[in-house]
Amino acid sequence: MASKPDATQLVIFGASGDLTHRKLIPALARLECAGQLGSTVSIIGVARREMSDDAFRAELEAAMPQGLEREGFQSLKDRVFYHSADVTSTADIHALQTRLRGLSPSGDANTGRLFYLSLKPELFAKTLGSLAEAGMLAMENRDTPAWRRVVVEKPFGHDLASARTLNQYMHQHLREYQIYRIDHYLGKETVQNILGFRFHNTIFEPLWNRHHIELVQITVAESIGVEKGRAGFYDENGAMRDVVQNHMLQLLALVAMEAPATLDGDDIRNQKVEVLRALHLPDPADLAASSVRARYVAGEVDGKAAIGYLDELGVPKGSQTETYAALRAEVDNWRWSGVPFMLRHGKRMKKKFTEIKVQFRTPPVQLFNRPEGLSDREFRKKLRDGSLCQVRPNILTISIQPSEALSLSFGVKRPGANMVMTPAKLNFNYEDVFQCESAPAYQRLLLDALIGDPTLFLRSDEIDASWRYSDVIIDGWRAADARPISEYPAGSWGPEEADALFEGCEGGWSRG
Ligand SMILES: NC(=O)c1ccc[n+]([C@@H]2O[C@H](COP(=O)([O-])OP(=O)(O)OC[C@H]3O[C@@H](n4cnc5c(N)ncnc54)[C@H](OP(=O)(O)O)[C@@H]3O)[C@@H](O)[C@H]2O)c1
The missing domain is CATH 3.40.50.720 (NAD(P)-binding Rossmann-like Domain)
Structure with a gap:
């Protein structure tokens, strides 16, 4: 090429x-x-x-x-x-x-x-x-x-049926190798680095599975509301269609995929699509326990008053569209069975950031900082919520924006006579190390389309599998007996109901 x-x-x-x-x-x-x-x-x-x-x-x-x-x-x-x-x-x-x-x-x-x-x-x-x-x-x-x-x-279809119709139409006139479906997230350096990081380094791959990873958390948080002039378009889509169905499921696929045989575009996409196909399709009755949808109401962002979604110009009265979606997804395969993939996207949140956190399991026995008389369960709980001491699970954080960085948290002994462990971090920041900012995603993607490298573009089967999963959630939310849409103040961390998705994990949503 x-x-x-x-x-x-x-x-x-x-x-x-x-x-x-x-x-x-x-x-x-x-x-x-x-x-x-x-x-x-x-x-x-x-x-x-x-x-x-x-x-x-x-x-x-x-x-x-x-x-x-x-x-x-x-x-x-x-x-x-x-x-x-x-x-x-x-x-x-x-x-x-x-x-x-x-x-x-x-x-x-x-x-x-x-x-x-x-x-x-x-x-x-x-x-x-x-x-x-x-x-x-x-x-x-x-x-x-x-x-x-x-x-x-994007958007490539509005749901599975429309995406399939469009794909079928495209295939009447084009071969799949002529079609470049863009997801600009895949043009970002840090997103491409997920593959490099996972499959070039040997230290993490043996741990990259349900035996050692407790949960994976992916956040795409925006502090802006609906953009001027786009409210009508946004209202027809909402958080799930606008961001989760495409960008977030792509991030999930890159984190969860098996190693490709080569870096050939189809080898990589074959592995991604396997993950998307393995996404557990929740029963509508279980949706309340595994998903939260919400919209922002009036609040304050960066010290300035912000109006609620329903008052934004162009949003139809009585809209039920979500500006926030949080999911506890599961990938039903040998590597990931039982590991929650916590996905969260919202507009008008407290802070703008996109990141992936891979949270490893804590040691089976906690030797340090354990007060006498505390049960094992209580002890573990307090370790996690930070109320007892500073020992936390090891977390690998892949920051995608605004900073492009990797960090690994671990525990070290605090100097002194007692064995008290405290958190420390190894940090890698793209800009500091390479002394230049990453090229914008479109720069990379346009070059690839011009030279004919489809690796960073979506194949029709990926789109199909992503919609298949997303449709189940969206249809469940729209069902007559669904839980009503929740609300959160603009400039907050989202609805409190979303905390319950961590049930049994004792973790919490990242604050970037
Ligand atoms: N803007 C973004 O940041 C962004 C991000 C992600 C995805 N997208 C996607 O990218 C696409 C374009 O978005 P945009 O924001 O650039 O839209 P836009 O500002 O509304 O521009 C639409 C363009 O289409 C042209 N057009 C409309 N009808 C036409 C026709 N019948 N024949 C020929 N040209 C026609 C318009 O020019 P005339 O009216 O002069 O024909 C205009 O140049 C959309 O699919 C959008 O969802 C946009």
């Missing part, structure tokens, strides 16, 4: 939209700056609005942050073009084809094309249909220089 794309046209549908301006073009500009794009790559933005190439370039330039992005864009901008087209019009797509041919000095037979659908999901099928009808998706074999690939943004 080449490290740089050959003659390529990147066609971005939705070129005047937010994602293109904020993420895609800045990422491409950074690739240009790093010399990874190559002078034979050109970018053709497509949207309905009439605009000249120069007007488009000026608009993008104005949106470019200072620094690498601006510098890269200067060098890239002569290879950026604009074409006005409505993706629902076959005539417009034919005109686009003519334009693309005209802009390709090497000719159709020697130019690869990446179609990026940065469009509303309702337009995905129509766009693909129009492209296919014009013969623009045809590809003879994997190795042809005239390759055709399609990048699809």
Whole structure:
């Protein structure tokens, strides 16, 4: 696989939209700056609005942050073009084809094309249909220089049925290896490092199972509420569809998967999908004990008053959509049977952070700091909640954002005459060690799509398995006899009910 794309046209549908301006073009500009794009790559933005190439370039330039992005864009901008087209019009797509041919000095037979659908999901099928009808998706074999690939943004379906319909539709026009379904979490350095950390180092892998791990906790906490202008879209989805079904289940899969035979994209995805398929589908009657959904009410975030979800502009009256989801998931396989995977995502929480905590079992016998007369159970409980002494379980924390770091907590003897153990930490921080910030996720993902490496993109069976699990939860929450949605003040740690999910584990939700 080449490290740089050959003659390529990147066609971005939705070129005047937010994602293109904020993420895609800045990422491409950074690739240009790093010399990874190559002078034979050109970018053709497509949207309905009439605009000249120069007007488009000026608009993008104005949106470019200072620094690498601006510098890269200067060098890239002569290879950026604009074409006005409505993706629902076959005539417009034919005109686009003519334009693309005209802009390709090497000719159709020697130019690869990446179609990026940065469009509303309702337009995905129509766009693909129009492209296919014009013969623009045809590809003879994997190795042809005239390759055709399609990048699809999330959300990929609204539930299992719609995701399957979309997948079936895509497979009518494309082979699976032409489809790049993006989950931008997989483009993050720390997320990719989960695989490296697990399968390059030998010290943790023997412990990475139900015998030694008590629980795994994954948090994606946001302090913002619904974004301006997106309330309508958000309300149709909620926390479960927006974040848990995709990003969080991907994190879970990376933590729980078996070692792949090679780093080939399909070997890795085969292992991830096995985990997603092994997710225990809870009985609706058990949902109250294994899940909590909630929405934020008025509160205070960073010292400022914040309104509740139902008062946000654009949220329909009487909405039952959750802005918080907490789950006690289980992976029913030999490695993980009985280990809770605690998943939590919420908006308007006290602090913004994304992390994974792997909590190891405590020693079978506690030798230290045990007051006389305390039962074993009481002693263990007090150790865990910290009320007795500072001996806690070993915890490996993988911080994904805002800091990108790894830390391992363990106990050491406090200096002095008594054997009193106290917690200590080994810390590794990406920025401190490598003296540079990690590249934005879209930078890595765009390069991979351009060079044809699908490893960090989702395969249809992963999407299927994720929806299969998520649908059970969402349908259970919507059932007539379901527990009513809980509430939590904006700027808090979420609803108290979620603490009960730790029943029997004596741990608690991370505070980042
Ligand atoms: N923004 C983000 O941060 C973000 C993050 C994750 C995923 N996404 C996903 O990325 C996609 C794009 O999001 P966005 O926020 O960029 O949306 P957006 O700001 O609403 O932009 C939509 C774009 O589509 C174009 N468009 C709409 N109808 C069209 C048609 N019939 N033919 C051709 N172009 C058409 C619009 O331009 P005209 O009106 O001029 O045609 C505009 O350029 C969505 O699927 C979204 O869920 C976005």
